[in-house]
Amino acid sequence: MVRGVSPFMLWYRTVKHRLYLCNGPHCSVRGARALRSALDTALWDAGILAETQITISGCQDHCDHGPNLLVQPGGCRYVALDAERLRAVVQQHLAGNTPIAEWLATPEMRRSGGG
């Protein structure tokens, strides 16, 4: 252990991707809550679970197109996810460094007024 550095900070420095899975009200009714376990499984299967931070977020302002996942770094927001698409995002974007452009949010999808 590095003196003066917590185990959390040591792990945090190894994180390559930070994922924000929307569990706001609109995404939740479209199945976002069930995607959490699918996300864990996909990350485990890809061998990158330990280097990925997952945050369950509130509304991401793209309610009409959820469930949504924001990937950082890069600011890629995936929309209309299901377990199959989520697995593809993990394999192609996170593990393969190739974002899936056709599943990314566009500026027109942003909803004004929150939700």
Ligand code: FES
């Ligand atoms: S509830 Fe998910 S973007 Fe608004």
